[in-house]
Amino acid sequence: MRAERGMSSISVIFVVALFGFMLIGAFRVIPVYSEYAEVKNAVAEIARDPSRAESEVRREFRNRAVVADISSVKDTDLFIVSGGNFLTVRAKYRREVPLVANVKLAFDFDTQAGKGPAAQ
Template identity: 30%
Template structure:
């Protein structure tokens, strides 16, 4: 009775490692972008819960928002990306920004992120 070996060849193993390596590399580029986006959403949510936020002027609201982002090391959101509009008894705050990261050689990955939060009296929506 002849026994045959079964399993992965060295070339097959190297190809699998290459594919896994590419996905890990892409994840290292994409995860910080999404982490920053979730920090923006969290800052907006915390801002909406702050007492008396609707009595503040838009410049003060932006300042409070950017203070929260500073703690999270979110550096891609600029002042021109934040819009505050009056709505009913409060404000609507929209953060719309784009992040571009180099991926491989001359290929970039671009992420476009938008988050909106109602800022109402006493934090109620």
């Protein structure tokens, strides 16, 4: 007599539930990293022109944030260090994403671009 092989119905349910949980997590995480990529690009582009004043940098970031749908970082959240021929722009922020009920995922992001001393 041969033993039956394969997965039991309980193990199939467990695998499907695990896959569903992972899929829900991916749907929550992908937009967070997509927004971070947009923030990183915006900061890098803005920091390329060291002749800009702080108010111009903030205005430019505000404009880019509207176009790129950046909602986690405001222009007032930027750390800007500028001098004679350098400009450093830094965006450091935390994003919390609700997962299930009262469970949240927390992401800490920190990106900096430009030449000159580090922005604190």
